[in-house]
Amino acid sequence: MTNFVWHNPVKLVFGKGTIAELPNLIPAGTKIMLAYGGGSIKANGVYDQARAALAAYDITEFGGIEPNPRYETCMKAAAIVKQNGIGFLLAVGGGSVLDATKFIAVAALYDAGDPWDIMEGRKPVERALPLATVLTLPATGSETNTFAVISRDATGEKLAFGSPHVYPQFAILDPETTRSLPLRQVENGIIDTWAHVMEQYMCATDHSALTLRQSEAVLKTLIELAPKVKADPADYTTRAELMWCATVGLNGSLGLGAAAQDWATHMIGHELTALYGIDHGRTLAVIMPAVHRFQITRKQPRLAQCAARVWHITQGDDATRAAQAIEREQAFFQSVGVPTTLSAYNIDAADAARQVAARLAARNAKLGEYGDLGEDEVRAIIALAQ
Amino acid sequence: MTNFVWHNPVKLVFGKGTIAELPNLIPAGTKIMLAYGGGSIKANGVYDQARAALAAYDITEFGGIEPNPRYETCMKAAAIVKQNGIGFLLAVGGGSVLDATKFIAVAALYDAGDPWDIMEGRKPVERALPLATVLTLPATGSETNTFAVISRDATGEKLAFGSPHVYPQFAILDPETTRSLPLRQVENGIIDTWAHVMEQYMCATDHSALTLRQSEAVLKTLIELAPKVKADPADYTTRAELMWCATVGLNGSLGLGAAAQDWATHMIGHELTALYGIDHGRTLAVIMPAVHRFQITRKQPRLAQCAARVWHITQGDDATRAAQAIEREQAFFQSVGVPTTLSAYNIDAADAARQVAARLAARNAKLGEYGDLGEDEVRAIIALAQ
Numbered sequence: 103m104t105n106f107v108w109h110n111p112v113k114l115v116f117g118k119g120t121i122a123e124l125p126n127l128i129p130a131g132t133k134i135m136l137a138y139g140g141g142s143i144k145a146n147g148v149y150d151q152a153r154a155a156l157a158a159y160d161i162t163e164f165g166g167i168e169p170n171p172r173y174e175t176c177m178k179a180a181a182i183v184k185q186n187g188i189g190f191l192l193a194v195g196g197g198s199v200l201d202a203t204k205f206i207a208v209a210a211l212y213d214a215g216d217p218w219d220i221m222e223g224r225k226p227v228e229r230a231l232p233l234a235t236v237l238t239l240p241a242t243g244s245e246t247n248t249f250a251v252i253s254r255d256a257t258g259e260k261l262a263f264g265s266p267h268v269y270p271q272f273a274i275l276d277p278e279t280t281r282s283l284p285l286r287q288v289e290n291g292i293i294d295t296w297a298h299v300m301e302q303y304m305c306a307t308d309h310s311a312l313t314l315r316q317s318e319a320v321l322k323t324l325i326e327l328a329p330k331v332k333a334d335p336a337d338y339t340t341r342a343e344l345m346w347c348a349t350v351g352l353n354g355s356l357g358l359g360a361a362a363q364d365w366a367t368h369m370i371g372h373e374l375t376a377l378y379g380i381d382h383g384r385t386l387a388v389i390m391p392a393v394h395r396f397q398i399t400r401k402q403p404r405l406a407q408c409a410a411r412v413w414h415i416t417q418g419d420d421a422t423r424a425a426q427a428i429e430r431e432q433a434f435f436q437s438v439g440v441p442t443t444l445s446a447y448n449i450d451a452a453d454a455a456r457q458v459a460a461r462l463a464a465r466n467a468k469l470g471e472y473g474d475l476g477e478d479e480v481r482a483i484i485a486l487a488q
Numbered sequence: 489m490t491n492f493v494w495h496n497p498v499k500l501v502f503g504k505g506t507i508a509e510l511p512n513l514i515p516a517g518t519k520i521m522l523a524y525g526g527g528s529i530k531a532n533g534v535y536d537q538a539r540a541a542l543a544a545y546d547i548t549e550f551g552g553i554e555p556n557p558r559y560e561t562c563m564k565a566a567a568i569v570k571q572n573g574i575g576f577l578l579a580v581g582g583g584s585v586l587d588a589t590k591f592i593a594v595a596a597l598y599d600a601g602d603p604w605d606i607m608e609g610r611k612p613v614e615r616a617l618p619l620a621t622v623l624t625l626p627a628t629g630s631e632t633n634t635f636a637v638i639s640r641d642a643t644g645e646k647l648a649f650g651s652p653h654v655y656p657q658f659a660i661l662d663p664e665t666t667r668s669l670p671l672r673q674v675e676n677g678i679i680d681t682w683a684h685v686m687e688q689y690m691c692a693t694d695h696s697a698l699t700l701r702q703s704e705a706v707l708k709t710l711i712e713l714a715p716k717v718k719a720d721p722a723d724y725t726t727r728a729e730l731m732w733c734a735t736v737g738l739n740g741s742l743g744l745g746a747a748a749q750d751w752a753t754h755m756i757g758h759e760l761t762a763l764y765g766i767d768h769g770r771t772l773a774v775i776m777p778a779v780h781r782f783q784i785t786r787k788q789p790r791l792a793q794c795a796a797r798v799w800h801i802t803q804g805d806d807a808t809r810a811a812q813a814i815e816r817e818q819a820f821f822q823s824v825g826v827p828t829t830l831s832a833y834n835i836d837a838a839d840a841a842r843q844v845a846a847r848l849a850a851r852n853a854k855l856g857e858y859g860d861l862g863e864d865e866v867r868a869i870i871a872l873a874q
Contacts, residue, residue, distance in 0.1 A: 103663075103728040105503025110496070116744075117491025277489075311712065311729050312736065315705035323698045342489040343697050346745065350698065355741075358502075359732065 124155040146282040171202035180209035197242025201250035204268040227265035240345035243352020245273035277342035290383025310359025364471035387435040392486035451488030510541040532668040557588035566595035583628025587636035590654040613651035626731035629738020631659035663728035676769025696745025750857035778872035837874030
């Protein structure tokens, strides 16, 4: 069990009707930017609920934040924040809107040049405007962590940054807001949550026995929930549990005591989204089984543990069980309704392998728990996903 | 799944050698009261580590805080805090020292009469001095919650209070500090942690599927750890996992989504400690199986779930499995080395039943998930613990 610091000051307000709590959470008189995406919050009533709750506040709206939010869009919002003297950013929507809002919160106070320098790690985050979220799409865990992923048109880059300055002050999680999500996004959210948990769990080096069991708790709950939400998409309890799984999956608690994590799947997935426009969650379903197959030997004990505890496979030796854990994972993704091969997207695996590996190599990215998955290994992983 | 608010701002600094982090956690120039108990921190080196780390600070020591900390002791400390203009309280020790420190932090700023009024619920907590802890005894979870239990000689009362004002700013959890604990305290800590988890888990009303699985994760980990710590008390990893279980068990996360909790065991246990001086953890081992037996019918589905998932009992109907869950729990307590009957303490159950029930009735206490365990029910529960 490795030393750690755990500090997550986000106030989570979870449940039905909680959007009405907004005026109890933002000081009266605050000038707010209400940031949102493509307008789904207008169709599903969330926008009306938020505006009604904030009727007494001075609100500037900024809509049109896209999935895989763009630097260019964020910079427009940051300029408006500066012009209007806005003091608080409220992201209403999914992880993309919130990630954009985190970057806007930093960019609006950044005066040392181009804030993209932060994304490239050349400059630290020293301050940010206070921000919070009404989350309508459970998946990224962004509501309870310090990270954001932003894409840039000019360079085709998709990069992540993180800072305690962009912890949301609060996150309102009303599962009712997720009922109107297209099924495709529900599926993506399940895969994304699964991947977040696995990337903290599937490590061969030192970990915490308790944390591992808590990760298994989320995985088992997701396995129970997936068929339920497909059978009865309107069921409140199922939606609530899914939303809570997504938050717990990436609030940091499932990495406590681990010596390392393995985010190779996310890193490769981001490149597939940037190159081919595949939904983020869907890239993970393609890549994660391949990442696990590529590393089956060195991750064998943990894969076997997953087989036994999550999939209740008690027959066979560790090698057999490890292989079965991956088979079951892939079958689970398929049962959710998400393809697990590049060919399902009419993508040539050899072409994807070459392009993704080259893009990661250009950034000197070394992926995985041991930081030793370079250009050759990434190519081999993608070949397993054809 | 019931609505909830989750907000736990305590910074946990966990692992070997972390006491040396103190100067990074307390602003330079702060006048600190270093509060501790009977002096075990001087024997095990924790005192020396803390003093060395805080060499540059103005320190006032206050030792001698007793197990089941007393109001009278706390009031002496509060007077010293006022006299010396102390601005920060550092509790070095176990849950009792920390609970006392929480009350001292409130009492030192309380000017509306006798701060015992807060314990009796007649006055709210409006402010408190900042406080933190170096925790040396994993059990109470006090390091990551807002609660404290204080006893008063004059009245023989043992009462709890809670307020967000007494969240520790940080908690240093160095498992190495627990290596020198007497075995008896290790045993007590395991039982206390188990009880905390169960009192949030063993509820028949609405709960969260994910939270229940996370509770089962702690219970299963405790079952694994108990024989290990007895076999090899010096093993760092086992100590670290136990310490982390104790914190997770009462940081509030295991109650999220639950409509109610059932703290009948703790409430009755506190009375047994007040009356007979039995260690807190040991009272729980006596009372919890009795509380579960008394409520076996209405808690049958959850008890059966516990049997299946925690104890891997898959045979028999729900009634059979529920009964077995209680048998296994009681056997587990005994395997830890803790008696599970009043007779083991030479206490007459009829006498205990009469006295405890009368004391709780005098405070109009109605215990349990449904708030319907009154004088008669408490007598019946204690009769089951004879």
